Amino acid sequence: MALRHAVLAALLHEELSGYQLAKAFDTGVANFWHALPQQLYAELTRLEADGLVTGREVVQDSRPNKRLFTVTDAGHAELERFAAATAKPSFIRDDLLVKVQAVDHVSADAVIAQLRERLAFAEAKIELFGSLLRTLRGDRDEEEFLRHGDRIGPYLTCLRGLAFEEGNRDWCLRGVAVLEERRAARARG
Amino acid sequence: MALRHAVLAALLHEELSGYQLAKAFDTGVANFWHALPQQLYAELTRLEADGLVTGREVVQDSRPNKRLFTVTDAGHAELERFAAATAKPSFIRDDLLVKVQAVDHVSADAVIAQLRERLAFAEAKIELFGSLLRTLRGDRDEEEFLRHGDRIGPYLTCLRGLAFEEGNRDWCLRGVAVLEERRAARARG
DNA sequence: AATGATTAGTCACTTTCTTGAGTATCATGG
């Protein structure tokens, strides 16, 4: 149950509403976890019931009211406990890999199309992570920022996200190249 | 519900028992999906009920009997359908990223320890994937194998697994270096 | 001859995730 810790981590440096949290976790900028709005609202409710966050109502007149959540001391303690516990290894779990695994037995065209789609997606995320990183480090260069900046956590996770998507991009390119070359070879002979 | 397709993909080129399947999905060699034995046995039961695989009893006298499963025509058709459907983008979901995201607010030592653990794990998997790749391509070099070999699907997914773990390794190294440098700087004053 | 590891598999339960449908208010653009 790391979703709860992901939520705590996200709330560490600023008060957020469920809605804001949902946007951060849903749109591509979810550099360290991914979840849908419904899960987040539910998790916030549980976290509040367990005393790990507190919500305060903010009355707005130009918008619907909202509740902003902050991590309590108990919440910080829980995160500390979580950080010290051994993390389970992260396994890849990806539809696209399943398709590629089966590529020798199913239509290669279908798989090529999927790889192209993923490629485009990866490139978009690379862009996104790139500009997010620039925002996070401001006018400093990376080396300097990582040495002396505060809030390097989000920067590091964003770096991982970037490398992951670059890995996706390169692999998709390779896969498309290989499969098309084989298709061409089959067509020739 | 890609587990069922992952199972189908795994059974494509050889008959396997639930137990053999479980080992493939459990140990690190699960280069394209990960699942526990119980899930696999359950999924095999469902797949057989749906007519996508057939099992045949094999009586052994030096071992408990087992059931070997094969993909049926309906199973192949189902995989074909799956390959053509749009894959959902794969999101990162990793305890360790959550810990790093929170690193500015929790004990850095705990996080460094976790990164070191993951680093060792990643290095072990890199070894494993490396030798698996060598086995898959035999005495050919990679370029040649990918051009003319049969069964390139498992090779390609294994390449992705390798790159993923290399990404983990590099990122862990970077993270440890950054966090330790900062700890040293804080200690100096 | 007992102990533990390996092969082979099952059952029951819980948590987590996903899907789909709603509610309500206000701002913006055509």
Add this chain to the structure above:
DNA sequence: CCATGATACTCAAGAAAGTGACTAATCATT
């Protein structure tokens, strides 16, 4: 002035995944 979309959130149901505890045979070791 009406449609669209953003803000802000809720409820319910179902699928998928994870956890723990089991049975039962054989093989290797001590």
